[in-house]
Amino acid sequence: MLLRRSSVAHKLVSSSVAGRSSLFKLGGCSLFASQTAALPLLPDAMPSAREEYADINWDELGFGLQPTDYMFSAKCTAEEGFSRGELNRYGNIELSPSAGVLNYGQGLFEGLKAFRSEDSGGLLLFRPEENAKRLQMGAERLLMPSPSVELFLDAVKKTVLANRRWVPPPGKGALYLRPLLLGTGAVLGLAPAPEYTFLVYASPVGNYFKEGLSPIHLMIGDGVYRATPGGAGDVKTIANYAPVLKAQREAKRKGFTEVLFLDSVNNRYLEEASSCNVFVVKDNVIATPATRGTILPGVTRKSMIHLARNLGYQQVEERLVSVDELADADEVFCTGTAVVVAPVGSITYKDKRFEYQTGSKTTGQRLYSALTGIQMGRLPDDMDWMVEID
Ligand code: COI
DSSP states (O other): EESSSSGGGBBBBBGGGOOOOOOOOEEEEETTOOOOSSOOOOTTTTTHHOSSSOOGGGGGGOOOOOOOSEEEEEEEEEETOOOOOEEESOOOOOOOTHHHHHOOOOEEOEEEEEEEOTOOOOOOEEEHHHHHHHHHHHHTTTTTTOOHHHHHHHHHHHHHHHTTTSSTTTTSOOEEEEEEEEEEOOSSSSSSSSSHHHHHHHHEOOOOSSSTOOOOOEEEEOOOSSOOTTTSSSSOOOGGGGGGGHHHHHHHHHTTTTEEEEOOOSOBBBBETTTEEEEEEEEEEEEOOOOOOSSSSHHHHHHEEEEHHHTTOOOOEOOOBBGGGSSSHHHHEEEETEEEEEEEEEEEETTTEOOEEEETTTOOOOOHHHHHHHHHTOOTTTTTTTTEEE
């Protein structure tokens, strides 16, 4: 069962949604289809049930793929809707060369983390419903059926439990869950795929950037944009990521950590970096670009806004943030599930380099401590964000 830490009212029982009918049909696959019965648990004989920890060096985790034991997958066919799904050994999947995802990019992904509580040693997920709902939003945009919130949560929970020996010890990192929703049915002409696969795999991770927790250095993208109005910049489609690779490589070649993109209409307003959202702080006013269709509505971004208000910041603004504001900002930081909260040491724009405060007294550091304290079970979870996995 999935259980909110502080409220029995939030108990999620998968069988309670059994048999709910679909709302819309897409070639027979429901666009918010429900998952039904609970999945079988792994037998005790499986390695993940026996060992407390996998035999790896937990002090050396970065953000590279460390294959784990099991992955979850459920199919959605025209006739049957979403299957109940199952755990299988982690490994390659078979795809038709004509799969919609391979030919027309009909694919979405998510990223969320499971932690081992410093307090109880139990396993905690951070706001998984937010990812479930964002996947549904993206699926609607790409004309894909999406798993119900219940199926999403069930799949994530089962993936964590099956791979529990890969959840890092407290303070060493997290188990990163990567849900995928893919058009796996074959198409040739441009059309939605006739069949979909919802898959969740996992990898233990540490810091995203090679800088670790040290400041990162950004470069403003020059004539290259991540998203356009009316496009799909606000959904986590796989198609939003390959187009930034070239700019990212160029930035790295010049010694920067990441690219920060401007809006494609005015070439003036901050949008986001290739893998994270951005916040700018000036005189205790915190601003982040408003999500107006071109920016990913990050779960960490949303949580930062909430935490900052809770910490007493009077002005936390979601608005247009002009690149001109970078010249006299006190502080800049980036946020994301993978990135967590990364202090920005400098941003370079048209050969001008702006430098920012970093270190233990900064707003970013306060927010980082507040967020990770909740995630690791060190601080009270007053917002009921953590979902404990029994
Ligand atoms: C995440 O933060 O979870 C993401 O999906 C970003 C990805 C580029 C690693």
